Amino acid sequence: MDYVISLLGPMTNGALVTLKLFFITLVLSIPLGLALALMRLSRIRALSTAVGGYIWLMRGTPLMLQLLFVYFALPFVPYIGMRLPDFPAAVVAFALNYAAYFAEIFRAGIQSVDRGQYEGAKVLGMSYGQTMRRIVLPQMWARILPPVSNETITLVKDTSLIYVLALNDLLRVARGVVQRDFTFTPFIVAAAFYLIMTLVLTWGFQYLEKRYAKYDA
Numbered sequence: 001m002d003y004v005i006s007l008l009g010p011m012t013n014g015a016l017v018t019l020k021l022f023f024i025t026l027v028l029s030i031p032l033g034l035a036l037a038l039m040r041l042s043r044i045r046a047l048s049t050a051v052g053g054y055i056w057l058m059r060g061t062p063l064m065l066q067l068l069f070v071y072f073a074l075p076f077v078p079y080i081g082m083r084l085p086d087f088p089a090a091v092v093a094f095a096l097n098y099a100a101y102f103a104e105i106f107r108a109g110i111q112s113v114d115r116g117q118y119e120g121a122k123v124l125g126m127s128y129g130q131t132m133r134r135i136v137l138p139q140m141w142a143r144i145l146p147p148v149s150n151e152t153i154t155l156v157k158d159t160s161l162i163y164v165l166a167l168n169d170l171l172r173v174a175r176g177v178v179q180r181d182f183t184f185t186p187f188i189v190a191a192a193f194y195l196i197m198t199l200v201l202t203w204g205f206q207y208l209e210k211r212y213a214k215y216d217a
Contacts, residue, residue, distance in 0.1 A: 014173030028095035033102025058100035109140035142212035149205035
């Protein structure tokens with residue numbers, strides 16, 4: 001037990017790196033995903049096609065490959081040639097990747113709203129922006145909570161991929177202690193940290209789903 005307690009300090013520091021990446025990714029990817037969803041539904045065919053291609057690319061290639069590309073290959077891209085530090089590179093890769101997934105969730109949520117409500121808003125003299133803000137998006141949020149919950153929980157676990165950039169996240173700290181002490185106990189402690197984080201998220205989304213269910217009733 002004393003050994004496990006001694007692990008809590010470094011493991012907590014690693015968990016803070018994990019949580020930092022998690023929250024920054026959410027803050028960036030959710031609004032970006034919503035913007036991409038709206039562009040995907042645009043009547044401008046070129047814009048819709050371009051966004052569709054972007055979503056296909058980000059969802060069709062591994063996140064780890066995207067991490068390595070942003071960190072190692074981005075400096076060699078013509079007209080960009082920018083080298084990002086390890087953590088900003090991770091943020092860029094995660095935000096761009098998860099924005100694509102959220103975009104598809106948001107698109108499905110928007111399309112699930114009955115077309116009659118758009119027509120009713122038009123009769124009332126609402127603009128497209130007002131219709132989306134006051135009628136469509138509030139209903140969308142209630143309907144997409146389950147898939148958003150799944151993606152958010154997946155994000156917590158995907159943060160472990162940043163070990164390839166030598167960032168001292170939770171998994172890398174655990175791995176370092178395992179190699180030093182020749183025991184698998186740090187991996188068990190790391191698993192407990194991940195389980196606690198996902199449990200808190202699960203409770204939070206369950207609360208939100210019940211709250212919106214009351215309004216739907």
